[in-house]
Amino acid sequence: MSKRIRLGMFQAMTPMGQWRMPGNTSTDFLDLQHWVTMAKRLDQEGVDFLFMADDYAYPVVDGHVLPQAIESSVQFPKADPIVLLSALALATERLGLVATVSTTIEKPQIVARRFATLDHLTGGRLGWNVVTGAGQNASALLFDEPLIPHDERYARADEHIRLAMELWEGVWEDDALVQDRESGTYADPSKVHEIDTHGRWHGARGVLTVPPSPQRTPVLFQAGASSSGRGFAADYAEGVFLASEPAATAAQIAAVRDLLDANGRGRDAVLFLSAGTFVVAPTAEEAHAKRALQASFWTLEDAAAAYAFFTGLDLMSMPLDEPLASTRTETGRTNVERFSGANGAPALTVRQILEEFQRNSVMGAPFVGDPVQVVDQAEAFLAETGADGFLVQPDPTGTFDDFLDLVLPEMRRRGMVAEPPQVGATLRERLFGHPHLADGHPGAAFRRVRV
């Protein structure tokens, strides 16, 4: 009996898949119709959500944007996906809409207001991928601010998310919005509470002006797998995105589940979705040919640019046949720890890291083959890692058409995919069966207890 899984679909407002592949349409990423067409299809096919990754960054080496990144389109160019979401909400009925906002870049009051608004406009189908942020070296330069040390970014993230949750959960009582034309009471002042919270980096005295949205707090996702990232996930995440080799993925999931046990939320409080790349065609030969063509467009220089984006480290300046000359970075650590022996796996040489990035970039090895073969591979991955589903990467063409045409029907045939919920269900109801944060979540402590 196949395991029921969850499916999120990964995109960003940037060329996706491999933009040089024949048939790739992701260079239309600034065309609203491109997104509306994609979201409508995802909605009809019944996947759980569309995830829009985001950051303000690009590859930077020696303090400057890397020309290679501009030339080959490595994490460049890029636009702001939050702006898309209300249009996609109107075009869809059930599809969850999840987007990244960095706790390092934006203030919690801004995030709370924008996400509360979007949770209304999506009818409660919103999720927030809470990250400290990739490419922090680039965004620090762009904002003309000092690079905040890695672990301090997570300490700030802690205050950030707590303040945002207090605004969502702790200001408006459920029945504060009255809108009584007769009496002239729009909202009951005794049921709208000021918060008064002051931390080291974030504080507020005041109210969230947006009335409570269907979920109040959007579904909380998290995506940094460094050791501080795991602690943050165990404290706050309801869903975690991962991307690594199977053994490392299994170890990450086990580590976060142990932390969940320790902090009382319970081992099953979080859904773990691993990046899943499906290179699929009606026959295995065609799929392998597609994969080979896609891989031929990636150079080692592109791989180094991608690595610089995620870690701030310039592999091209290091001896190729030795392990990383330096693992010290205040940019992202996930892809340093992943290859430096820190996770129990042997340390790779710089050349091996470059080759791994050239083949697979950050999202791990793809499943390649005909529909039956890729779903077999995906099921083996799930069995080995204990993941709850996939964050499906775009096809080489940048869309999900191959996945939806060939993989999803095979998953359905095996009973792996849940039926879509009723129109009107919130994303949290769809994923967890209840509309609001679980009682054991730290955000629930901000709720007003009505007497």
Ligand SMILES: Cc1cc2nc3c(=O)[nH]c(=O)nc-3n(C[C@H](O)[C@H](O)[C@H](O)COP(=O)(O)O)c2cc1C
């Ligand atoms: C599937 C997946 C999706 C991610 N999406 C984003 C994103 O949209 N924006 C971002 O800044 N970081 C994203 N990341 C995580 C970044 O890599 C992470 O925030 C960064 O590495 C900093 O955290 P760390 O030091 O814990 O790695 C994603 C990671 C994975 C595995």
